[in-house]
Amino acid sequence: MRTLLLVTLSVLVLSAIGFALGPYQTDVYRKLLLWVALALSYNFLFGVAGQVAFSHFTFYGIGAYAMPILLFQAGLPLPVAVVVALVVVILVALAVAIPATRLDGFYLALATLALAQLFIVVLNEGGEVTGGTGGLTNYRLPDIAGVALSGPRYTVVIVLVVVFTWFALQRVDRSFFGRACRAVRDNPQAAAAVGIDIARTKVMAYVLTSALAAVAGMVYAFVDNTVNPPIFGLENTFLLLFMVIIGGSGSLPGAVIGAVLLYLLPFVLAPLIGHHHALVFGLVMVAAVLLQPRGLIGVIESLTARWKRR
Amino acid sequence: MTPPATSPDRLRPISAATPSTVSDATRAAPPLLQVRRLTRHFGGLIAVSDLDFDLQRSEILALIGPNGAGKSTTFNMIAGTLAPSAGEILLEGESVGTYPPHRLAALGVMRTFQHNCLFPGMSLRENVLTGMHGALQRPLWKVMLALRAQREAEARAWQYADELLEFVGLADQRDQPVATLSFGQGRLLETARALAGRPKLILFDEPAAGLTPSECERMALILRQIARQGTGVLLIEHDMPFLLPLADQVVVLNFGQCIARGTADEIRADPEVIEAYLGSRHGAADPAKNIPASTGSANVHPPSADSVDNRPAVASTVSGATSGAADA
Ligand SMILES: Nc1ncnc2c1ncn2[C@@H]1O[C@H](COP(=O)(O)OP(=O)(O)O)[C@@H](O)[C@H]1O
Numbered sequence: 077m078r079t080l081l082l083v084t085l086s087v088l089v090l091s092a093i094g095f096a097l098g099p100y101q102t103d104v105y106r107k108l109l110l111w112v113a114l115a116l117s118y119n120f121l122f123g124v125a126g127q128v129a130f131s132h133f134t135f136y137g138i139g140a141y142a143m144p145i146l147l148f149q150a151g152l153p154l155p156v157a158v159v160v161a162l163v164v165v166i167l168v169a170l171a172v173a174i175p176a177t178r179l180d181g182f183y184l185a186l187a188t189l190a191l192a193q194l195f196i197v198v199l200n201e202g203g204e205v206t207g208g209t210g211g212l213t214n215y216r217l218p219d220i221a222g223v224a225l226s227g228p229r230y231t232v233v234i235v236l237v238v239v240f241t242w243f244a245l246q247r248v249d250r251s252f253f254g255r256a257c258r259a260v261r262d263n264p265q266a267a268a269a270v271g272i273d274i275a276r277t278k279v280m281a282y283v284l285t286s287a288l289a290a291v292a293g294m295v296y297a298f299v300d301n302t303v304n305p306p307i308f309g310l311e312n313t314f315l316l317l318f319m320v321i322i323g324g325s326g327s328l329p330g331a332v333i334g335a336v337l338l339y340l341l342p343f344v345l346a347p348l349i350g351h352h353h354a355l356v357f358g359l360v361m362v363a364a365v366l367l368q369p370r371g372l373i374g375v376i377e378s379l380t381a382r383w384k385r386r
Numbered sequence: 387m388t389p390p391a392t393s394p395d396r397l398r399p400i401s402a403a404t405p406s407t408v409s410d411a412t413r414a415a416p417p418l419l420q421v422r423r424l425t426r427h428f429g430g431l432i433a434v435s436d437l438d439f440d441l442q443r444s445e446i447l448a449l450i451g452p453n454g455a456g457k458s459t460t461f462n463m464i465a466g467t468l469a470p471s472a473g474e475i476l477l478e479g480e481s482v483g484t485y486p487p488h489r490l491a492a493l494g495v496m497r498t499f500q501h502n503c504l505f506p507g508m509s510l511r512e513n514v515l516t517g518m519h520g521a522l523q524r525p526l527w528k529v530m531l532a533l534r535a536q537r538e539a540e541a542r543a544w545q546y547a548d549e550l551l552e553f554v555g556l557a558d559q560r561d562q563p564v565a566t567l568s569f570g571q572g573r574l575l576e577t578a579r580a581l582a583g584r585p586k587l588i589l590f591d592e593p594a595a596g597l598t599p600s601e602c603e604r605m606a607l608i609l610r611q612i613a614r615q616g617t618g619v620l621l622i623e624h625d626m627p628f629l630l631p632l633a634d635q636v637v638v639l640n641f642g643q644c645i646a647r648g649t650a651d652e653i654r655a656d657p658e659v660i661e662a663y664l665g666s667r668h669g670a671a672d673p674a675k676n677i678p679a680s681t682g683s684a685n686v687h688p689p690s691a692d693s694v695d696n697r698p699a700v701a702s703t704v705s706g707a708t709s710g711a712a713d714a
């Protein structure tokens with residue numbers, strides 16, 4: 077009941093912001109929301125399950141490309157396209173996770189790096205289907221039940237995806253499964269002794285978070301109404317990693333703080349110091365990692381703890 | 387230290403079976419644990435050779451022997467972390483020798499570790515909750531939708547975790563991180579975590595090692611309570627004064643072979659055991675002097691309808707035995 081209230085309230089507030097913004101701000105706002113959704117699920121994979129994987133943007137990309145391909149090349153109706161895309165994503169995630177998680181964590185990093193590179197090659201070499209280096213353009217979301225979901229109305233769709241991602245992951249994190257993921261991350265031997273199937277837990281965490289990334293990708297497909305290869309490369313994957321680390325890995329609010337800060341930082345810094353913002357960015361990153369391994373959420377928590385003690 | 391504040395009634399949910407179902411089941415069912423010609427090689431070394439023993443429900447079996455005798459190897463085979471080279475392990479008649487640890491845990495075999503093996507990033511309560519993994523497991527979509535059944539199961543689990551923390555005497559620290567615990571408290575927390583799985587068989591690797599005398603007392607009480615509620619207890623232990631009053635059955639290993647087996651009294655009197663293990667370990671002229679007399683063990687076995695009142699007496703007996711060892 078309380079959750080329902082919180083869900084409704086956050087959807088209303090976040091959507092209201094969407095209705096108040098101009099076209100340029102709307103674009104920034106929507107992408108910010110998508111970064112938050114990605115950081116939330118990557119935070120679970122990296123921070124809670126402790127899996128060092130570089131495939132999160134690949135699944136975002138698979139989701140994004142799947143929409144125009146399935147809707148306009150395969151001619152599927154929207155609900156069917158969504159289901160097919162999810163099935164494909166789950167199969168790809170299983171194909172990566174089942175062999176990789178049986179080995180040492182290092183192999184997951186290697187396997188997911190390989191997957192990320194392979195995906196870019198497939199996008200570039202995909203001919204008609206993927207549109208090659210130019211990607212796919214000139215499509216738009218079909219009307220749903222006669223309603224055109226554009227402008228602020230589409231922002232509401234993105235808000236729903238972000239809010240769903242937050243609450244779903246919060247639930248999972250606080251359940252037996254979140255504890256199992258942390259147990260496997262911290263002490264696999266003890267985890268097995270209490271009855272946790274390590275391989276199964278790792279595979280489930282990977283598939284779940286990859287599917288959530290893909291859902292964000294499906295929504296992204298109609299933000300720019302174009303998808304092209306560079307967006308889904310490793311550069312953004314590393315930015316995502318930094319968002320999670322700087323915000324505080326393993327913490328949902330930390331992931332939000334990290335995503336908001338790192339996504340908006342260039343917008344603030346670029347007018348002030350021009351191209352040097354990348355340098356400042358890098359220094360902030362190094363300082364954050366060295367000074368507070370628990371990230372900004374760690375800083376906030378220790379400050380509030382001190383304040384309470386007063 | 388105060389004895390456990392909980393009454394026996396409140397502890398009843400700790401065992402998988404209530405006392406009445408235990409007595410019904412034991413009539414027909416095979417023994418809880420049967421170990422048959424169990425053998426393990428490491429290259430040319432025979433760590434455990436042709437070991438046989440049975441463990442019944444409600445029974446405490448101690449595995450003793452000098453260092454390198456094969457105790458941990460035996461233990462690890464039963465817990466599923468080491469595959470037997472030959473022989474069989476039967477749990478309630480089911481051959482489980484090849485099962486991985488998580489599967490054995492799901493069947494009701496829980497363990498503690500010789501060196502504490504806790505989850506450092508979690509609170510005490512969360513550590514105990516991990517022990518209930520099997521009972522709480524369900525499809526993730528149900529978790530995401532937060533169905534009522536899911537929320538209720540989680541709430542019950544929290545309550546049970548708190549009861550178990552109270553049982554081992556750590557209730558007031560349940561929200562603290564594990565890092566704040568002493569070694570002995572960590573051992574008690576591991577015990578609560580193992581109990582959370584409602585085990586049929588529970589394995590302890592040197593439960594008394596590194597504990598303060600008062601923690602030892604509490605551990606002895608806990609082990610006895612666990613057994614009384616129908617769970618089989620298998621323990622490796624070096625501390626004879628701790629162990630002998632507790633064990634119903636003792637199996638003595640030396641170089642991987644079982645050299646003696648019997649009740650605590652029989653083992654205490656066995657010249658071969660004194661020669662091979664007890665004598666050499668304690669190095670005393672009369673090793674039997676280090677071992678509490680059997681009158682002591684009669685005192686520490688309270689009747690099953692034990693009330694809270696006679697527990698301090700139990701505790702002082704154990705404490706006397708422990709400090710006796712320190713004097714020797
Ligand atoms: N993983 C292993 N590899 C090789 N030898 C081992 C291994 N584990 C135990 N051993 C050997 O097996 C014998 C029994 O060891 P162990 O079961 O640990 O004895 P205990 O627990 O009774 O002290 C010892 O000789 C030990 O060196």
Ligand SMILES: [Mg+2]
Nearest residue numbers: 454457458459
């Ligand atoms: Mg050992």
